[in-house]
Amino acid sequence: MSEKDLKELAHLTAEQLIELKKAAEKEFENKIKQEVKELKKRAEFLASQLKMTVAEMLELNKKPRAAKTTKKRKSRKGKRGKVAPKYQNPANPSQTWTGRGRQPVWVREYVENGGKLEDLLINKE
Secondary structure (H helix, E strand, O other): OOHHHHHHHHOOOHHHHHHHHHHHHHHHHHHHHHHHHHHHHHHHHHHHHOOOOHHHHHHHOOOOOOOOOOOOOOOOOOOOOOOOOOEEOOOOOOOEEOOOOOOOHHHHHHHHOOOOHHHHEOOOO
C-alpha cells in the first residue's frame, strides 16, 4: 500500500473501516481458494505426465523416517525413597517431619512462639 492509500484510510470512519476489513478478508479468502484450485490442476497435470496419482507423486518427496527409539524417561515424581524424619514434636513425639515439603502446623506454631527449628531436631549432634 502506498502512503497515499494509507492517508485515505485515515479519513474513514470506524464503521467504514470494519466494512473494508470484511471485504478485504473475503477477497483474501477468494484469492486463496483460486490459488488452491490452480495448484490442484497443476499437480493433477504433473501426476498424469508421470502416470501416477497426486498422492503417489507427493509420496516421492517424502524421506523415509528412521524408526523411533523409545527411550523411557525416568520420572522423578514419586520415585524418591522414604526419608527418615529429622524433626519431632516435643509435646507429641508421634508427630515427626522429614524437613521436606510444607512445614506442619506444629512446627510453624513452635517457631512462631519463639522456638528454634534446631530445637526440634531428632539427632542433635
